[in-house]
Amino acid sequence: MKTPAQPTVEPPVGISIEGRDGEARAGTLRTPHGSVPTPTFMPVGTKGTVKGLDRGELREIGAGVVLGNTYHLYFRPGAQIVREAGGLHGFTGWDGPMLTDSGGYQVFSLAKTREIGERGVRFASVYDGSKHEFTPERATRVQEDLGADIAMVLDECPPANASREYHAASLERTARWAERCRETHGRSDQALFGIVQGGLFPDLRKRSLRLTTELDFPGYAVGGLSVGESREEMLGTLGLTAPLLPPEKPRYFMGIGDPVGILEVIGLGVDMFDCVLPTRLARHGSALTVNGRVNLRNARFRRDFGPIDEECDCRTCAGYSRAYLAHLVREDELLGHRLVTLHNVRFVTKLCEEARRHILDRDFYGWAGWWTERYTGGSAGKVEKG
């Protein structure tokens, strides 16, 4: 059995907080592959690629941490091949920070049938229906093979409408799994983050938070949200949970990528967040602008020779018109997906950079409210000071 990490050893990933405005935090995330200003949006590279973008572009648009999905990489190309390539960094060529999820979320969301027990979860592959089992030990070892800077414990993420009883039992098991992950984890150049569950029940959230933080992980995620509940429920629960997390450690909110939601979770003290939304929208021809989302398939863009967003500093906005992008998107041309993806991801990374400045200037909430008002045309709620 492995010895648990010595508390005196500096963990490979940490955060220094350089400014606060209410609950909102501006800091620097330190990882073995470089430092990242926070708050930071982490683009999702599901299968080892952020759809359509190469590493030079990721760097160019200010991507910090890039995500990989353990579930998909476990099947394709396989963790062993990634390990032989020198981990995800060697395999994909991205030399900045990376994070892998545990695979649990896909096991629970993609599998038609699955059997969950104390030992782990058995499921059928979405690729070929073959039977597999993820245990805390296996999810940890697979992520060690993938070799991202940050790995996540295997957790169960019950649906928003699961019963209180289910959530209560599940969070206890998730905590026991978290401990088994920690016991298994041995890579000193990789940090293993814990995950807080507990559904929408404040007392269960607190219980999960206590059990998870007692295990003393170098960072924590708030999981089990953005899974079907309302935005109010999500923010309410996050607002109760985030402030109770150890302030000296990075806080990761799993699954937010819309600009307004990003400002809301930043306002509640989150440092890192991820979502496929900006990349997925792009593939459907939707582009983000300071005045809201626009669908480039709309007829009015066919003769619009201006950029997607006048304020954007990305290469797409510098060099290509809405009319050209609208044409590419309508014709399902690769370049269209790629250029709109580049813009959308830059849009949210730039939003995070601006948020950081306003936190340091201690005028985050006023700015976020103004920004949200403009983005939504006044139809959304406001970002409240925590």
Next chain:
Amino acid sequence: MKTPAQPTVEPPVGISIEGRDGEARAGTLRTPHGSVPTPTFMPVGTKGTVKGLDRGELREIGAGVVLGNTYHLYFRPGAQIVREAGGLHGFTGWDGPMLTDSGGYQVFSLAKTREIGERGVRFASVYDGSKHEFTPERATRVQEDLGADIAMVLDECPPANASREYHAASLERTARWAERCRETHGRSDQALFGIVQGGLFPDLRKRSLRLTTELDFPGYAVGGLSVGESREEMLGTLGLTAPLLPPEKPRYFMGIGDPVGILEVIGLGVDMFDCVLPTRLARHGSALTVNGRVNLRNARFRRDFGPIDEECDCRTCAGYSRAYLAHLVREDELLGHRLVTLHNVRFVTKLCEEARRHILDRDFYGWAGWWTERYTGGSAGKVEKG
């Protein structure tokens, strides 16, 4: 009626020949959007985009002239929109030389039914079945709207197996159409090239060549080849035709993109050629190497951590392994199509650069034979000194 171009006015496109080895020519093509060393492979941007590549990458891989297909652009987004955007240059953002075909090839190859007459050709759109007519006048005006540096006359390109009688009549009409195109054409910043037809019949080729060159175009294409005939028939016919073209004008061979074929047509005195092959292969996971084509879907590449081609200087080969590309291609990831396209187009532009050097060194045919032998593993014919 417009006045024909004055012969004393310098045409907007021309070529200076700087070296010869046998029939092979090394030169510089001059256009309103810059000069291009020849021989040159012209990547095809069917709908105003070379599948997956942006303009920075086209520049980076040494693309000279980029093609657009009039047929597709006429329907999507429409010549009028392209004109409003400032032509294809303004619309696509590519500021280097461009060439448009007349649309005729697609009319003849894509349409299920078409009616050809002295006036022009009527056909149904592949997009929505609507009825359209391309006359020499219309094909010319549409290309003036698209505004490429080089436009092509509307020609009929009969199938390889059409009868001698059909070819004989067709080439006469094509010559009459060419004259009508020339009469219509009025843009002084665009060159209109003639096209030689005549099938595989040497006397008909000579007849078409005489009729076309009498119209005194600033450049000539050899058309009606690569349409189903054998490689020997193609090369035999080109070998009879190309040397009879005016030596002081650019020579364009329509439709060659495989590396061996490129060396063969260069050896017969061609300056410019185009083909969708390098980009189409890439989308099917096939990559070009100095030792021949490889299909990245092949199982042996799953653990091959070397580059596609050791000798290649492209960004794909510098930064990504066969194993990673094989994964992307198998998963049908946009980045895979894009990175392999980048490589394949660079492979052929680099081949042209090398061919040019060897023409200037007057050792082209020996080098081309050695190169072909290595590429084919000794199975192909040799490039003969013309």
